[in-house]
Amino acid sequence: xxxxxxxxxxxxxxxxxxxxxxxxxxxxxxxxxxxxxxxxxxxxxxxxxxxxxxxxxxxxxxxxxxxxxxxxxxxxxxxxxxxxxxxxxxxxxxxxxxxx
Numbered sequence: 001x002x003x004x005x006x007x008x009x010x011x012x013x014x015x016x017x018x019x020x021x022x023x024x025x026x027x028x029x030x031x032x033x034x035x036x037x038x039x040x041x042x043x044x045x046x047x048x049x050x051x052x053x054x055x056x057x058x059x060x061x062x063x064x065x066x067x068x069x070x071x072x073x074x075x076x077x078x079x080x081x082x083x084x085x086x087x088x089x090x091x092x093x094x095x096x097x098x099x100x
Contacts, residue, residue: 017050024084025054025077031084036091044092048099051085 015023023029039047058078064070092099 017046020047021050021054021081024051025081027080031087033091036088041097044088044097045099048085048088051081051088055081
């Protein structure tokens with residue numbers, strides 16, 4: 001069993017940033033300062049970039065007119081991704097890291 005200081009190289013969660021962004025959008029992962037603590041500067045930048053890419057992909061998709069449930073799911077995914085991006089921005093600012 002790996003010790004606390006022996007995180008894998010690259011992404012500390014063991015997943016790609018795209019997979020983490022997808023998990024966040026689906027509600028499987030919640031982003032908070034504790035979640036972000038093991039991330040290095042480059043990891044924060046990569047995760048933030050992937051969140052922004054997912055936000056753009058969802059916004060660029062066709063809007064589901066007249067489908068109330070699909071609209072709700074779309075808006076909920078956008079809300080989760082935007083909230084996670086805000087948490088990452090504030091966490092990076094507190095660590096004095098420029099991520100944009």
